[in-house]
Amino acid sequence: MRGLLADAAVPESRGAASLHRFSPGSIRAALDAGWTADELLAALRGLSERPLPQPLEYLVGDVARRHGHVRVRPAGACLVLDEALSEEVLRTRTLRPLGLARLAPTVLTSPADPDTVLRALRTAGYFPVREDDTGALVVERRETRLAEPDPRPVARDVVTPEALATRLIAAGVGHQLPASPTAAVLGSLNPRLDRDELDLLADALDHRRDVRITYSDRNGTISHRVVTPEQVMHRWLVAWCHLRDDEREFTVENILDVAPPL
Known part of the structure; x- marks a missing residue:
């Protein structure tokens, strides 16, 4: 009995005769803990020598009907694409490690982070772009790194056009420069x-x-x-x-x- 009341009711007084109150929130908590509406009603009937109050039965049934209408799942990245392409992406073997799941005909999710998903899609031959939390396109700025100049002077041979032509003729027709x-x-x-x-x-x-x-x-x-x-x-x-x-x-x-x- 204590487990049932702890899961499904809110204690309002304690003592020799404790008082518990049932509310939509307490019934929802019981359903979150794994109870079903039928199990909850059967357990409550087993505690009472009288029929359950009709409002309590209505309360349990109403909360049970609404329970789970909104579902929350973790997602590291969300893919928005057309329906035909989503089918193709889901069937691509090299993308299976991403753990892709369909939320809607044009929406897929992955537990992997966006950078990992972008790299995997590009490696598989797709051309994804990144969006921020508002859906705006994120432009990836590529940093150009220049090599540090060598402080040592480099001696360079000066080759005139005539000398270059002479070398090419001497090398033969079939010879190719590196x-x-x-x-x-x-x-x-x-x-x-x-x-x-x-x-x-x-x-x-x-x-x-x-x-x-x-x-x-x-x-x-x-x-x-x-x-x-x-x-x-x-x-x-x-x-x-x-x-x-x-x-x-x-x-x-x-x-x-x-x-x-x-």
Whole structure:
């Protein structure tokens, strides 16, 4: 009896004859503790030699009907996307560690923090953006770090155009000069591109110049775009897309060819 009254009623007086009061809050507390309405009514009837007061039965039934109408669950991040894309994201194997759950046709949640979710989505080939608590877009500022200059003087050979031409002729037609570090990185991400295309893309990336690419997205749709490359992040080329008039991330492996802008 003590456990029942402690869960479902509020004590108002103690002594030889204690007085307990039932309220919507006390009944809700009993339901929160695991009681069902039927169990609660049956236990109360077992304590009384008389039928339960009808208002008490109504109170238990009314609180039970409303109990659980609002549910609260922990969520580290919330994803807002269209219904078709939400189905695709839920079925993506590499995203299973995020523990994604559907709250609504266009809303998914994850217990992981937003940074972890963003990284996982980008690694899986998606292009998510971050929002703040009000739903406003958060612009991620990329910090550009310049290498510390070497205080030691560096001796450089001055090569005239005539001397360079002589070296190239002596090296033979089949000889290629070593690729720039940027071109080497791009080549490791996309072996499909030839040497000229890699050099052109690397030059555009190093000097923020426009370049024209043919690109295949993850659905196989091919488009031609003029872009201004900004940086390489993992396997993506971050560039300003003149077609969309916005910054975009392109999977380097999916760049089909590179050409000068028209």
